[in-house]
Amino acid sequence: MMLEDVKQEVYELLNNDNSGHGMEHINRVLELSLKFAKTENANKDIVTLIALLHDVDDYKLFGMNNAENLTNAKKIMSNCNIDKNIQEQVCLALNNIGYSKRLKGCCPTLLKEKLYLMQICAMH
Template identity: 25%
Template sequence: MDSNDQLQKIERYVYQLFSDDSTGHDYFHMKRVARMTREISLSEAADEFICEAAAWLHDVGDKKLFANTNKAIDEMNQFLKSIQLTEIQIEKIHQAIQDVSFSKGNIPKTLEGKIVQDADRLDAIGAIGIARTFAYGGANKQLIYHDEMKDHTSIQHFHDKLLKLKGLMHTPTAIRMAKERHVFLENYLQQFLNEW
């Protein structure tokens, strides 16, 4: 089985897992992250296959999305073996995705991990990032905003995370891509507060 066939099977696997997600961590999020990862990996001379595979799979086992994270990861490993990935490839994918999460506060150890983290963070800012913020907030019964109780609102998430992401990019390609999206975030937030 060649790498293109394997990536198509990974995409279908991810579709089955995330097609009905309403928190902004759906199949289309994975697809955008995979596309951006592929683009960044070409510019940064990284392992394109590991980058793209890890991008598709980066949210498998996330505690926000899976009740049993260990089971989800075990099932993913079995799936990857079934499509003839080697133990080394599976290990590299795990290395690339283990530190992607913003909440962990870790910097990935591999270039491929840094690229996946950059692409995931790029999808959290800009117009789509804003839409995803409110989708996640609504799915988790979070207020949009509150004059007196700012914690745990979707707008507070801009300050807690989104506005910090531009400064946390690793690769020159992602740094360039983040600038425009960051400006959009700032403009949106100002407009929101003006209207509020």
């Protein structure tokens, strides 16, 4: 899996962000996510992708169309040749996590999503 390529594309997209969604935030989220993944024996690669991509379609940064369609996340994973099955798992997680989605009744169902939600709550 080309995780370094994904990280580079996320960097290019978010590096100039001043709203708190830049790479410093992404790296903190990634570090905490990997700690949870290790503790819970979750798939490290999928957790890494979720952590890296969690803000690349944030509606506050990229608009509702991107947020609803995961435009940037899908493009990045496709560009980096991420397996289609893994892309589907990551998109499912991305569609079900986040504070605003929680307010709308979306709730994580998979362990990796629950891990991610826990660390997001700890970060925000």
